[in-house]
Amino acid sequence: MRPRVRHRSSELRYPVRWGAVLGSALAAFVLASASFAGLSSLASGGPQTIITKRIFPGPRAVSAQDVRDASSGAETNKTDAFSAADATVTPTSTAIASGTNRYVDFTMNSGRPGGLSISSPVFNFRLASGGGAQAGNACFWFEVRSGATVIGTHGSYAAAAGCSAGTTQTTISTAIAEVTSTDQVNGLLVRVYPWETGTKTKVVNVDLATVTGSTPYSTFTAYETQWTDDTSGAPTTAPWFAAAVDANTYTDATNWPAAPVTTKYLKLTLDPGVPAGSIVTSVSLKNVWHASAAVTNGGSLCYYLETFNGATSLATHGSAASPQACTASGTVFSSDTIPLTEVNDATKANNLVIKLYYWVSPTCGGAGNPTCVKSVTDQAEVTFNYYLD
Amino acid sequence: MRPFTSGSTLPKLIASLAVLGAAAAIAGLGTYATFTSSTSASHTIATGTLSLTSGPTNRLGTGATLVAAGDSLQRAIDLNYAGSISFGSATLTTSASPSSGLDTDATDGLHVAIDKCSIAWTESGPPYTYTCGGSTSTVLASSPVVGSNVALSNLTLTAGSTDHLRVTVTLPGTAGNSLQNLSSTITYTFTGVQRAGTSQ
Numbered sequence: 001m002r003p004r005v006r007h008r009s010s011e012l013r014y015p016v017r018w019g020a021v022l023g024s025a026l027a028a029f030v031l032a033s034a035s036f037a038g039l040s041s042l043a044s045g046g047p048q049t050i051i052t053k054r055i056f057p058g059p060r061a062v063s064a065q066d067v068r069d070a071s072s073g074a075e076t077n078k079t080d081a082f083s084a085a086d087a088t089v090t091p092t093s094t095a096i097a098s099g100t101n102r103y104v105d106f107t108m109n110s111g112r113p114g115g116l117s118i119s120s121p122v123f124n125f126r127l128a129s130g131g132g133a134q135a136g137n138a139c140f141w142f143e144v145r146s147g148a149t150v151i152g153t154h155g156s157y158a159a160a161a162g163c164s165a166g167t168t169q170t171t172i173s174t175a176i177a178e179v180t181s182t183d184q185v186n187g188l189l190v191r192v193y194p195w196e197t198g199t200k201t202k203v204v205n206v207d208l209a210t211v212t213g214s215t216p217y218s219t220f221t222a223y224e225t226q227w228t229d230d231t232s233g234a235p236t237t238a239p240w241f242a243a244a245v246d247a248n249t250y251t252d253a254t255n256w257p258a259a260p261v262t263t264k265y266l267k268l269t270l271d272p273g274v275p276a277g278s279i280v281t282s283v284s285l286k287n288v289w290h291a292s293a294a295v296t297n298g299g300s301l302c303y304y305l306e307t308f309n310g311a312t313s314l315a316t317h318g319s320a321a322s323p324q325a326c327t328a329s330g331t332v333f334s335s336d337t338i339p340l341t342e343v344n345d346a347t348k349a350n351n352l353v354i355k356l357y358y359w360v361s362p363t364c365g366g367a368g369n370p371t372c373v374k375s376v377t378d379q380a381e382v383t384f385n386y387y388l389d
Numbered sequence: 390m391r392p393f394t395s396g397s398t399l400p401k402l403i404a405s406l407a408v409l410g411a412a413a414a415i416a417g418l419g420t421y422a423t424f425t426s427s428t429s430a431s432h433t434i435a436t437g438t439l440s441l442t443s444g445p446t447n448r449l450g451t452g453a454t455l456v457a458a459g460d461s462l463q464r465a466i467d468l469n470y471a472g473s474i475s476f477g478s479a480t481l482t483t484s485a486s487p488s489s490g491l492d493t494d495a496t497d498g499l500h501v502a503i504d505k506c507s508i509a510w511t512e513s514g515p516p517y518t519y520t521c522g523g524s525t526s527t528v529l530a531s532s533p534v535v536g537s538n539v540a541l542s543n544l545t546l547t548a549g550s551t552d553h554l555r556v557t558v559t560l561p562g563t564a565g566n567s568l569q570n571l572s573s574t575i576t577y578t579f580t581g582v583q584r585a586g587t588s589q
Contacts, residue, residue: 038583039474041441045449045466045577050491050499050558052456054570115566183566389455 054217055113055388057281062111063242063381064268064354065223071254071358071374073263078250080240082106082209083223085126085171089205094232095130096204098139098157098195102231106209108222109243110186111272116215121179123154124171126208129196131167136197138204139163144176145189152178157195169207176211185211185222194231203231217275217388242268242380245288245333255372256301256358258365260320265355268380274346278386283343285354286381287325287336292374294330295360299370302326302361307340308353315342326361333378340382349384437474441581443467446509448517449556449577458564461557463519465510468544468552468579476546477584480538481529481577489571492535497564499534499573503527505543506553519555528554534575546581 065083068075081088096102129138140162141155154174155161162172179185188211194204211222225243228235241248257264274280291301303325304318317338318324327334343349364372448464456462470476483501485492491499507523526543544552556577560568 038586039437039439040580040582041439041472043441043443043468043579043581045443045447045464045556045579047452047486047574047576048449048464048558049452049572049574050456050462050560051452051454051572052491052560052564052569056457056564056566056569058566113566113569115569387457 053387053389055116055275055278055386057385057387058113059383059385060111060113060272060274061381061383062109062270062272063225063240063244063379064270065240065242066269066271067242067250067380068267068269069252070263070265070267071252071256073261075267076253080223080242082206082227085169085208089128089169089207090227091130091203091205092194092231093229093236094203095201096195096231097201098197100195100231101193102233103191103193104206104231105226105228106190106192106224107226108185108188108190108211109225112182112186112215112220112222114181114183114186116182116217118180118182118185119214119216121176121185121211121213122173123176123190124173124208124210124212125162125192126169126171126206127194128164128167128169128205128207129198130203130205132198132200132202134198134200135166135202136199137163137165138194138196140172140192140194140204142174142190142192144178145191146179146184146187151184152176157193163197167205169205171208179211179213182215185213185220188222215275217277218273220273221271223271241377245335245379249376249378251292251376252358252374255364255374256360258360258363258372260304260357260359262357265357266375266377266380268354268356268382270352270382272349272352272382272384274349274384274386275388276346278346278349278388280344280346280349280384280386282385283340283349283352284383285336285338285340286379286383287338287356287377288333288379289336289375289377290327290333291330292376293371295328295364295370295373297368297370299360299362299364300326300328301358301373301375303356303358303375305338305357306355307342308351308355309348310351310353314348315340320359323361330373343384346386349386352382354382438472439474439476439581439583440469440471441476441479441579442469442471443579444469446512446553448512451515451517452574453516453558456560458560458568459562461559463517464556464558465512465517465519466554466556466577467509468554468581470546470548470550470552470581472548475548475584476544476581479541479544479546479579479581481541481579482537482539483535483578484576485535485573486576487572487574489573490568491560491571491573492533492575494564494568495533497561497568499575500531500559500561501529501534502531502557502559503529503541503554504557506555509553510555521555528552531559534558534573538580541579
């Protein structure tokens with residue numbers, strides 16, 4: 001009996017299945033017909049093309065990377081040591097040999113509009129041996145980090161990304177094609193593993209660490225806002241004083257005079273990389289500062305400022321008779337945000353130079369007069385609001 | 390018992406029944422043949438018509454350039470209902486070609502909203518803006534710009550009438566830099582559907 005029962009069941013299974021399939025199809029057809037049945041009519045509009053701006057409006061803040069101190073009446077270069085190939089070099093804290101896995105980090109500024117593609121990005125690193133007896137060459141390899149992620153590695157201890165010969169500073173520019181957008185360049189971290197090849201290991205002197213490249217609309221240079229030296233194995237961090245309100249400040253070299261003098265100033269130069277043709281809607285300077293010591297006898301440290309398009313004066317903000325700001329405090333920072341309405345196009349923005357003329361009012365020095373003081377600057381940053389149609 | 394197999398009893402049985410059935414049908418025809426008479430009546434059933442058209446106002450073909458986050462554009466369009474059947478509902482279907490993040494980003498991309506004025510909108514511009522001298526009502530709350538058969542509310546839908554609509558397309562203020570320098574072309578299709586069926 002069992003075989004016959006199984007066989008009959010099998011024979012009936014196919015008609016039943018086909019019936020189910022056909023029934024389902026019929027049901028679906030009926031339902032669909034009911035749903036879509038009826039008269040309808042269409043009216044159309046468009047096509048309507050909507051195109052967005054090439055760069056959205058927004059603020060882009062850049063700190064002064066080039067600072068000149070003329071408090072004495074003669075300019076001295078106090079520019080960020082890593083922003084230019086010049087005589088200002090920074091040695092690693094410790095003599096460093098190959099294979100130590102110790103590094104120096106450079107965190108780049110965030111002054112570019114986000115969302116733009118990058119072409120020809122390059123890391124420019126200039127270094128040399130600290131020199132001395134049995135010194136060798138300075139070499140390095142490096143990682144490129146975006147956020148917490150390593151997005152590129154260039155060289156190794158076995159195959160350096162570049163070396164300089166002896167104590168001669170040499171710039172090695174390495175393409176970093178893994179950096180593809182301004183979102184990555186803004187805040188990019190480059191971790192450099194330097195070493196010195198001498199039989200007696202020496203420090204490495206670093207002169208330059210920048211990232212350069214192009215967006216579709218302009219070229220740019222990203223400067224470091226912070227560097228960390230881990231060559232000793234105990235990292236120390238040194239932010240660029242002008243970049244942020246923090247514990248890192250700059251005190252000018254000489255006491256300011258009793259009245260403003262156009263030959264005595266702090267000069268700030270910026271490199272915002274505003275694309276040509278951009279509509280600059282507003283620009284403002286943020287100056288965070290105080291006196292180097294409390295100003296005594298009712299005096300105060302004051303300043304006014306002058307803006308330049310390169311060497312051409314644009315405007316003054318305040319004057320000897322009407323200071324931009326004053327403070328008597330040697331500890332409490334004054335935070336001034338000063339609109340620079342005269343900076344109203346890309347050319348003026350890119351060529352902007354600001355001179356801050358400080359003085360102690362009403363006078364200083366001498367018995368019974370206010371003390372003469374220096375200025376302490378914590379932040380010198382300009383915010384450029386612009387867009388590109 | 391043996392199972393049924395092809396060429397066994399079952400096919401033969403079916404064939405026999407078919408032959409018997411045919412013979413019975415022929416016999417039946419002979420059995421019931423007689424004189425007959427008939428009368429007939431007829432009626433005509435004609436369907437109604439339904440027509441949805443746009444105009445004379447229709448600015449939806451006017452696009453916009455240099456749009457930034459937080460910007461919006463307003464365009465007016467009239468929808469006209471005609472035909473012998475009333476409309477029961479209307480929907481909007483929008484598509485984008487070419488497409489970009491402006492229309493695929495449902496959160497920060499373009500959004501569309503529609504409202505209606507009881508009389509024709511008063512236009513100014515370009516850039517076009519509209520004010521209503523009558524009363525306004527919401528036809529479509531803000532929604533991602535691309536949608537299919539999105540139900541519209543507060544429309545007149547009566548044959549012989551016109552709805553005066555203002556379509557507002559907005560790029561939200563939350564739109565990020567990834568939406569810079571993009572382009573999308575939007576096509577709008579309004580669909581009017583007849584009223585529910587009734588006894589006629």
